[in-house]
Amino acid sequence: MSWLDTANLNLRKRRRRALYFKSICSLFTWSCFVLLAVLLVHVGHKGVGLIDVDFLRNAPSWRPEDCGIWPAIAGSLWMMGLTALISIPCGVSAALYLEEFAPKNRWAHLIDVNISNLAGVPSIVYGILGATVFVRFLALEQSVLAGSLTMSLLVLPVIIIASREAIRAVPSTIRHAALALGATPWQTVVHHVLPTALAGILTGVILALSRAIGETAPLITIGAVAYISDAPAGPMDSFTVLPLQIYSWTTKAQSEFQDLAAGGIVALLVFLVIMNGIAVWIRHRAEGNAN
Amino acid sequence: MKNLASFAICVLLASCGASADKVTVKIDGSSTVFPITEAVAVEFQREHKDVRVTIGVSGTGGGFKKFCVGDTDINDASRMIKDKEIKKAKEHGVGFIEMPIAYDGLSVVINKDNNFVDFLTVEELSKIWKVGSQVRTWKDVRSTWPDVEMKLFGPGVDSGTFDYFTEVINGKPGACRSDFTMSEDDNVLVRGIAGDKNALGFFGYAYYVENRDSLRVVPIDNGAGPITPTMETINKGTYAPLSRPIFIYVSEAESDRTEVKNFVHFYLDHAPELVKAVGYVPLPDSVYVRDRKRFDDKVTGRATTGG
Numbered sequence: 001m002s003w004l005d006t007a008n009l010n011l012r013k014r015r016r017r018a019l020y021f022k023s024i025c026s027l028f029t030w031s032c033f034v035l036l037a038v039l040l041v042h043v044g045h046k047g048v049g050l051i052d053v054d055f056l057r058n059a060p061s062w063r064p065e066d067c068g069i070w071p072a073i074a075g076s077l078w079m080m081g082l083t084a085l086i087s088i089p090c091g092v093s094a095a096l097y098l099e100e101f102a103p104k105n106r107w108a109h110l111i112d113v114n115i116s117n118l119a120g121v122p123s124i125v126y127g128i129l130g131a132t133v134f135v136r137f138l139a140l141e142q143s144v145l146a147g148s149l150t151m152s153l154l155v156l157p158v159i160i161i162a163s164r165e166a167i168r169a170v171p172s173t174i175r176h177a178a179l180a181l182g183a184t185p186w187q188t189v190v191h192h193v194l195p196t197a198l199a200g201i202l203t204g205v206i207l208a209l210s211r212a213i214g215e216t217a218p219l220i221t222i223g224a225v226a227y228i229s230d231a232p233a234g235p236m237d238s239f240t241v242l243p244l245q246i247y248s249w250t251t252k253a254q255s256e257f258q259d260l261a262a263g264g265i266v267a268l269l270v271f272l273v274i275m276n277g278i279a280v281w282i283r284h285r286a287e288g289n290a291n
Numbered sequence: 292m293k294n295l296a297s298f299a300i301c302v303l304l305a306s307c308g309a310s311a312d313k314v315t316v317k318i319d320g321s322s323t324v325f326p327i328t329e330a331v332a333v334e335f336q337r338e339h340k341d342v343r344v345t346i347g348v349s350g351t352g353g354g355f356k357k358f359c360v361g362d363t364d365i366n367d368a369s370r371m372i373k374d375k376e377i378k379k380a381k382e383h384g385v386g387f388i389e390m391p392i393a394y395d396g397l398s399v400v401i402n403k404d405n406n407f408v409d410f411l412t413v414e415e416l417s418k419i420w421k422v423g424s425q426v427r428t429w430k431d432v433r434s435t436w437p438d439v440e441m442k443l444f445g446p447g448v449d450s451g452t453f454d455y456f457t458e459v460i461n462g463k464p465g466a467c468r469s470d471f472t473m474s475e476d477d478n479v480l481v482r483g484i485a486g487d488k489n490a491l492g493f494f495g496y497a498y499y500v501e502n503r504d505s506l507r508v509v510p511i512d513n514g515a516g517p518i519t520p521t522m523e524t525i526n527k528g529t530y531a532p533l534s535r536p537i538f539i540y541v542s543e544a545e546s547d548r549t550e551v552k553n554f555v556h557f558y559l560d561h562a563p564e565l566v567k568a569v570g571y572v573p574l575p576d577s578v579y580v581r582d583r584k585r586f587d588d589k590v591t592g593r594a595t596t597g598g
Contacts, residue, residue, distance in 0.1 A: 062330035062569055141362075142347070220349065223319070223357070227329045227346040229336050238315070238345045248348065251476045252326060253501040253570050258478075 043269075047262030055263060059229040060245065064256035069264055072245035074231030075144070075224075076213060076271065079241055082148035083155065083212055088205055090152070091159030095201075098160070099167040100189055119157035126154045127218025135222050142223030145235040150222050154215065155208035162204020166197040198286040206279035210272055216243040242268045314550045319347035320354025320367030321451055322475075323495060324537050326569040327393055327562075328367050334565065335557045342550045351451045352376075355540075361385050364545040365555075368538045369395070369451030371593065386543030386591040390555075390582040391536040392562050394572040396496040396525035397456055399509045399533070402488045407436050410510040410517035413532065416460050419443070419491070424468045429489070443471035444480045444492030451537075456493055459532040481506065493533075496520055497570030525572040536574070543591050559583050 058068020102108045130150030140146040170193050178188040194201075225240050226248045232239045242264060249261040318328055325348050332344035349357065351368045358366035359380040372380075372389065380387060399416065401408055407429070415433065419426045419441070429436040445467075446452045453473075454464040461467060474480055477494045484490040485505035499508050499520070510517035513531050524530035539558065545551050559582050563573040584590075 059333075060329075061333045062326060062565075063333075066333075220347075223347055223349070225319075225345040226322075226325060226348040227332060227344070229333070229343060238317075248325075251322065251478060253477070253495075253497040255501060 047266035050263035072242045075239035076241045083151040087152040095163030124217045127221030130222045143236045144239045151212045158208040163201045166200025170196045313343040316344045317363045318365040321351040321369040322348040323369040324367035330565040366540040388541045393566040396520035397533040398499040400506045412512040442490045447475040
């Protein structure tokens with residue numbers, strides 16, 4: 001066998017391996033898709049029929065036919081809004097400081113490691129922290145504000161990490177150019193770095209908020225209620241959220257409530273899709289502006 | 292950035308409105324009692340539109356933690372208050388009025404296709420569930436039963452249900468073998484037992500009633516012959532020792548507030564029908580009368596030994 005034949009054989013082997021690898025990857029991709037489709041069809045089949053104006057407008061009840069999900073929707077909206085207001089400014093500022101201004105010393109490194117670790121802490125731990133600090137110590141009681149602050153803690157590491165990635169990806173030539181033309185560091189950041197990184201930052205923010213909207217455990221710990229008849233009237237009001245309402249229905253004995261839970265899940269999914277849709281839209285615009 | 296912030300503000304404004312100046316009755320506690328209190332709250336608020344009732348589900352113990360420091364007005368409890376909790380309440384100057392409001396009959400259930408189990412005695416239950424139990428197969432329980440492995444299901448160790456069952460069966464709350472499938476969600480237990488021919492488990496009566504088609508309930512013999520849990524045997528107390536009373540605890544200090552007083556009165560007046568409607572067993576009428584008298588006279592401390 002000449003060296004050419006051996007090389008050919010090798011090539012064929014390598015090509016075949018590449019093909020295997022490609023097939024396995026696409027198999028996994030599609031099986032994820034199939035799983036999602038099965039879930040959507042299953043839940044949709046049970047839940048979509050239940051969703052009507054009354055379901056969206058009513059409060060939960062012990063009679064399945066009277067049940068609605070309005071307090072949970074309003075609670076989730078409140079919590080998302082407040083969490084966004086608190087966590088986005090904090091998270092993005094922290095990321096900017098760490099990337100653009102902080103000296104690269106041992107302290108910065110320590111903070112760095114800590115933030116990465118915090119992103120992996122189980123959510124219930126944040127619940128306990130929130131119950132101690134916000135509910136008790138700051139006496140915010142079982143309010144939307146206490147819940148939002150807890151959720152902000154939960155999502156902050158994710159927002160910081162994602163924002164830093166985005167800021168790091170901004171070519172340093174842009175900074176150099178701005179500074180060379182006499183811009184202050186502040187102007188450089190506000191006019192050049194931030195707009196360029198915006199799309200990436202928003203992706204991180206939306207991922208983080210989507211996580212927050214599905215959390216139940218920390219909110220039970222801080223005292224979000226399982227039954228409430230109306231929407232919160234202010235940030236100091238008691239509240240419930242969609243996942244908690246869904247959980248409360250799934251644990252009931254009567255099978256009608258299991259169907260209601262499916263309806264609740266559909267509502268939650270729609271919520272998520274709308275949120276992601278808005279994010280995509282904002283991103284699109286941001287990208288357009290940046291270019 | 293600006294867009295997102297203004298979006299968030301819009302969302303906040305959009306969800307504003309309604310319910311600004313309502314008085315609130317704050318309830319927390321057991322998820323077992325939750326369906327009853329929820330039903331009462333829904334009906335109560337139809338008549339009292341100016342009152343808002345909120346109910347949490349931190350569990351009996353979690354609820355008492357808040358109740359004993361004065362955070363809540365009423366605590367739902369699927370067991371009696373513990374000495375430790377009474378001490379804590381006293382430290383914070385919280386007096387409590389204890390009121391049994393329904394029975395729950397813990398039901399021991401098996402798979403529909405299990406045709407050899409006719410009943411179980413309390414001793415046999417204890418043999419199965421005690422700490423370090425050697426029971427592996429059905430034959431280990433009774434020698435005439437087949438030599439097939441037994442699969443055990445039970446509620447999580449934090450629940451009042453688990454505490455009560457282990458107390459009356461094994462003699463000490465929480466004393467139990469640990470190698471069984473546990474879940475805080477009774478529907479998980481229902482599905483587990485319905486799907487395994489050799490399963491045995493226990494949970495609240497309401498969950499058995501809703502799943503009669505896929506489960507079989509085991510009559511329990513406490514020396515007076517096997518008794519099946521039904522509305523009647525639980526209510527009369529003949530289904531022993533697994534019928535247990537469940538309670539609400541009302542804070543004495545808060546019981547003067549009109550909305551709390553009205554709510555408790557409404558609770559006791561409508562308990563018989565609403566308790567039944569959500570799948571639990573009402574107490575004898577005399578108990579509700581006694582509850583009401585204790586509430587009106589503000590008799591604090593432990594009420595009863597049982598119903």
